[in-house]
Amino acid sequence: MEPLPAALLTVAAIAAVVDWAAVWSDSPRARAVERVAKPAVLLALLAAVLAWPAGAGAGADVRPWLVAALAASLAGDVLLLPPGRFVGGLVAFLLAHLAYLGAFAQLPGMVPWLVVGLAMAVLLAVTVGRVLVTAAHRTGLGVPVAVYLAAIMAMAVAATRTGLPAAILGAWLFVASDSMLGWGRFRAPAAGSDRGARGLRVAVIVTYHLGQLLLVAALVG
Numbered sequence: 001m002e003p004l005p006a007a008l009l010t011v012a013a014i015a016a017v018v019d020w021a022a023v024w025s026d027s028p029r030a031r032a033v034e035r036v037a038k039p040a041v042l043l044a045l046l047a048a049v050l051a052w053p054a055g056a057g058a059g060a061d062v063r064p065w066l067v068a069a070l071a072a073s074l075a076g077d078v079l080l081l082p083p084g085r086f087v088g089g090l091v092a093f094l095l096a097h098l099a100y101l102g103a104f105a106q107l108p109g110m111v112p113w114l115v116v117g118l119a120m121a122v123l124l125a126v127t128v129g130r131v132l133v134t135a136a137h138r139t140g141l142g143v144p145v146a147v148y149l150a151a152i153m154a155m156a157v158a159a160t161r162t163g164l165p166a167a168i169l170g171a172w173l174f175v176a177s178d179s180m181l182g183w184g185r186f187r188a189p190a191a192g193s194d195r196g197a198r199g200l201r202v203a204v205i206v207t208y209h210l211g212q213l214l215l216v217a218a219l220v221g
Contacts, residue, residue, distance in 0.1 A: 005048045009213075012044035016209040023201050035081055041209055042074040045216055052220050065103035066219045072096035073212065086185070087144070093178070094148050097155040100171075103219055109161035113168075117160030120172070121153040128179050129153075135186035145182065152178055159218070166221065170214025177207035 019037035022030040049066055076092030079085045129149050136145035152175055159171035181204045184197070 002051070002053055004051045005053075008044050008048035008051060012041050012048065012213070015040040015044060016213075019209070020202055020206055023205050024198055026198050026201075031082060038081065038205075039074060039077050042070055042077055042212070045212060046070040046074060049216060049220060061106045062103045062219050065099050065106070066216065069096045069099035069103065070212075070216070072099060087141075090144055090148055094151050097148075097151045100215060101151070101155045101158050104155070104158035104162060104167065107162045107164075109158075110163045113163040114157070114161040117157035117168075120160070121157050124153060124175065124179070125149070128183070132179070132182045132186055136182070139186065141186075145186075148178075159215070162218070164218045166214045167218035170211045170218060173207045173211035173214065177204050177211060180204045180207070 015037045019034055019041060022034040022037055046067065049063065049070060052063075072092050072095040076089045076096060079092055080089035133142055133146045133149065136142045156171040156175050159167040162168075180200060184200050184204070
């Protein structure tokens with residue numbers, strides 16, 4: 001790997017760990033750190049992709065889609081920083097998943113892995129997805145949440161179809177992160193102890209960052 005992309009990926013990893021610690025601490029000072037560290041992760045990943053040698057990785061067809069996905073994710077991260085603009089963040093990440101879907105659609109796939117992805121998506125839709133959409137409907141967000149879930153699961157199916165381990169794991173970690181985020185917001189917004197709530201937030205951000213890193217690795221590595 002070239003030195004500049006490697007250095008930027010290292011910066012992204014360090015910023016992610018700092019962000020995880022800030023989320024767990026949840027003090028006023030930690031929240032100020034989070035406002036810097038969280039977008040820094042996506043900024044570093046985006047810069048790493050832009051600095052990647054043009055002849056390396058998946059090629060010119062995928063790179064613009066990946067840049068769009070990371071840019072939309074960065075916008076979503078900023079919009080969801082406390083106190084958070086949920087609908088704006090939802091739209092930004094919807095665009096990110098559509099861009100990732102476009103990227104994975106450029107790659108060759110295998111029918112057995114497509115079947116696996118579809119089976120996982122259906123299972124998630126009839127279990128966690130159904131519960132989240134029903135809960136979101138009570139807040140007037142049932143349709144947007146349903147559309148969002150359809151988009152992220154389509155992205156995960158497209159990633160699974162490639163058979164690339166990093167793509168599969170990254171996509172489903174992203175799904176897990178958003179499922180936990182939705183569960184905490186719509187299904188159990190006030191349940192559990194403060195420690196449990198912070199634990200859920202940490203689980204959301206750790207799976208999110210690992211998912212993003214693995215998706216980048218799958219598409220440019």
